[in-house]
Amino acid sequence: MRLLLAYQPPYDWSAMLGFLSVRAVAGMEAVADGVYSRSIGLNGVYGTFSIGPTDADALELTLDFPDAMAVPGIVARLRRMFDLDADLPAIHRQLARDPLMKRLIAQRPGLRVPGAWDGLELAIRAVLGQQITVGAAIRLAGKLVVQYGAPLQSPLAGLTHVFPESAVLANADLAALGMPKSRGRTLSGVAQALRDDPRLFEPGREDGVARLLALHGIGDWTAQYIALRQLREPDAFPSGDVGLIKALAALESGPVTARDLLLRAEAWRPYRGYAAQLLWTSLSRSD
Template sequence: MHTDHDRCVRAVQSKDARFDGWFFTAVLTTRIYCRPSCPVVPPKVENMTFYPSAAAAQQAGFRACKRCRPDAAPGSPHWNQRADAVARAMRLIADGVVDRDGVPGLAARLGYSTRQIERQLRAELGAGPLALARAQRAQTARLLIETTALPMADIAFAAGFASVRAFNETVREVFALSPTELRGRAGRGPGPGAPGVLALRLPFRAPLCPDNLFGHLAATAVPGVEEWRDGAYRRTLRLPYGHGVAALRPRPDHIECRLSLTDLRDLAGAISRCRRLLDLDADPEAVDAALAADPGLSPLVRKAPGRRVPRTADADEFAVRAVLGQQVSTAAARTLAGRLAAAHGEPVDDPEGGLTRLFPAAPALTGLDPAALAMPATRRATLTRLIGALATGDLALDVGGDRDEARRRLAALPGVGPWTVEIVAMRALGDPDAFPATDLGVRRAARELGLPATPAALTRHSAAWRPWRAYAVQYLWATDDHPINYLPAD
């Protein structure tokens, strides 16, 4: 979008928050870059230039605005919507792959050479993977500086910097303040709560309907792994350097996020997982406008705009749970998943609540005795095949994976039908156009709305909803009187 100069100018002049994260405005006279909704008086048009990423603006010598904090804007919806190499790279960078494995590790995960990835990212985002990762490290550092009392040296390494000197130079260059000045400017110490708990605000594009989003997560919560407590959805997180516990509570203009981590180097990855779980980088205006054009869906969109797709913090976990949930009730699926977690999950300590373990990773389930699960023999065999494929890497469902290839490999597993493939694509792979046309709830809602109700006819009708059919599913499911569609009571 940043190449459409007139459209960007209009967004800046109207202070339109819908475009925050889509592009960044750099002011040639002040050498400052802002988000489109910056509250200061818009600069003269001739003094504006636009960049597709904060990293590109930083590389061009601009520093972040101290008023609107463009580094904290919601991420671009492009990276979750698209499935090409650039989008996959951006999801992996957000997950911390460059900090952990370098650019060669990123390229290897994508199946490209480092030169190809560099070229593609620079062409579209105006910055290479190192600069994009550096921008993320700067934002992580700022969060830790302003919300914790950690020593600056600890923050430097937790944010992924190789040295305190690099940390100091980057913070000063990006924010035009030293780390100590940033902390002083924040004017507060760490937020209230237990020691070691980070209190953060996760921004999103309005509107956001929390009902089905949190209702679904709470209603399907695996005992010991997830829970609804004191108005927040809480769950354990398996992370590259350790584990953590996240508590996510909906607020009118943000998601309140509390993180407890065994290793602070996992902060950026934990935030990325939480944002992905709640679909916070979505563009609800674009989604709802497309779906409301259908007379059948229009009343549902007007009634509760801004529905998100409840996704997952762990794609492998969700795939296992999807097979466990084939042709059984929500309660039965929870029970089966809870037993699996209790028997094979790694214990964790949760001083703030009742979470006891991580959901078991696929390698920990390879020795599972299928006979121990109260399921039909055919589904036990399907589960065993799925676990084997995930454990060996034959099936990759991570954020940088190829969605089309993952669909093909899932569908090739005996016992994995179209419903399971689409549910996994929607919630684990993050495909905004996934559409489980055979789902009974979807078909029942379609029939009640006067839409085609057979899978083939409904699939044909749904072509007008593309590329947002996963969101149409949320609106269709919401017509049912089921706990997944209601924000839980405290």
Template sequence: MSPIQTLDPESCYRAVKSRDRRFDGVFYTAVRTTGIYCRPSCPARTPAFGNVTFHPTAAAAQAAGYRACKRCLPDATPGSPDWDVAADVAGRAMRLIADGLVDREGVEGLAARVGYTSRHLGRLLTQELGAGPLALARARRAQNARVLIESTDMTLTDAAFAAGFSSVRQFNETVRDVYDMSPSELRGRRGGSRPAHGTVVMRLAVRTPYAGRAMLDFLALRAVPGVEQVDGDTYSRTLALPHGHGTVRLRLPDVATPGETAFAHAEFSLGDLRDTGAAVERVRRLIDADCDPVAVGDAFAGDPVLGPLARRRPGLRVPGHVDGNEVAVRAILGQQVSVTGARTTAARMVAEHGEQVATAVDGLTHLFPTAAAIAELDPEHLPMPRARGRALVGLCHVLAEGDIRLDRGDDRDATRSALLARPGIGPWTADYVAMRALGHPDVFLPTDIGTRDALRRLGVDTDPRELAETWRPWRSYAQVHLWRSLTEEDD
């Protein structure tokens, strides 16, 4: 994570002059003469260099007294890729704030999760991101509020509390401060049809290129009946959220052109609209929305193995997940069995131990079993070897107790070490969890059967571990390219 002091004004201004969309969400441009802040690609006339300042977050610009541009809507951008790549405290805190932890547990809860006092955390975030945790959470609430106001038919009072505000007065003041419009005026700007109460329709911004078809294929191959399904170009699944359950239906873009912003169309159906922010953030993790695909592609451009694969499939993303505990369970179920076999076992567990829920999506009938529910099972009676069953139940016990957390808020290396210390958890399982649950961009699975098959088909006889050293710090993306190469002939 780059501190606010390291934003180079000359480089930022060049990006603004060229209206480079790749920097949308990476920094924000504030214009002294107008009192507004914009995304770098704003189509308005470029302000003079002496009239602008640059901020690493929208919250920093708001804290400096600027309001959001009504033309380019700077909050409707992908998040900074630094937040996902960085494993430092600021990056971890940003991921937890985006998930709504400050709204649910306050600054003290956030500080406890990252292992600092609230005062020290405030100083650190202000230094790194230009704003403290309350200001960062306020900016996130304002963005959620705008989406709810413009995309749903709920009352403004309901929208206020669904966005995470503690009072209608706070909601009104924040929306006016940030957007220079009242909530009623924002609602008057929208067009088109309005979805039903409890349904939130959003466009989730992603950087291009974006290989949406490849992401959909990956999810379809592993979709667990009752929890997930793929129908044509739409991926749907149930969601376990802080205040209840819900569903999401996703349509992903497939755009090969770089340097633009594309949108994944998401329709959420939520039992409690206070879960809007958490649901959006978890789905963004699932589809790797904040990745910088140009940086990844450039890193592989001259590589004799990955270069052709990256050119064939630009914008390939690392599939994340909406629930880290679910990833861990499914990783253990997948030890030494095929993807189809793991999915069959997972489906059986869902039917027997998952909570049955009513949804509006045909085929979605259950939530994935919780760690607490699996921890209560007798490992001797699970449909797998006994040693694996004991490993599964034992891990779920520590997950249920909170001794290990798999939500991108804890230190990645420490979490991986904690997983490896568990009986029956080896490097493949720990690294797979790190890649998909923790969002680690630099994980490689040298012993994976798919990895070895892909390299063999590509005519590579170099030791996978040695080869992967040249792919740092994007080895997770290299891993997905290798997996994808196994199915390229079917495209």
């Protein structure tokens, strides 16, 4: 099935694809020729999708999923994942009151905030990434997918497994993959928390961040990161993020503390999440 997912231009597909490419998990995600592909699962039913740019103001979706009744829900998820409904003009008007943000917006006017296909998957990936590099976290995620994910038959190259179900992860000894036991317990605990509260990662939930912070091993950075990419809170802001601090320091040519960043970010409300994405992207451009 092929569908066009429209958006209000501009849209910086190269930045979105670059973000996803760096974090692509072997066996579950693939990037080739400007197209992102991955396996998906819903209620025990598995499939795949591929998505890429078109000449029109839309992304082209190729969906292979056996349950036709699930298509509207899948499309809604993908619109959130690729931030297709963002009102960038309104966001930019607010952020551009800060001259630094105005300059960054001019450099990347179509920058969106990458989202996630699945809340549990994002939370697991965020916890795996605590205190290690992105590359190391992705390798661990790949081991987890192959070890605990369901096998998938797909004609798309590189897509061999689906991300594990919460029931599997809740009962697994994930530390055996090569991580501290405390982190393995946190991962299993997050999976169990989702089983106890199926709405845990529901976008737009009023108390979403508080519920995440109540989980063992989930601190403010992780909760805010999940809020930004899964709960789709535009003002979510992981203020202690080393990358954000480094980016602001580089842009302003001076030392910056986590407190400095948090105070500066007050001017970016209620779109601090989009300001964070602009800062992260500026850092990758300068490296």
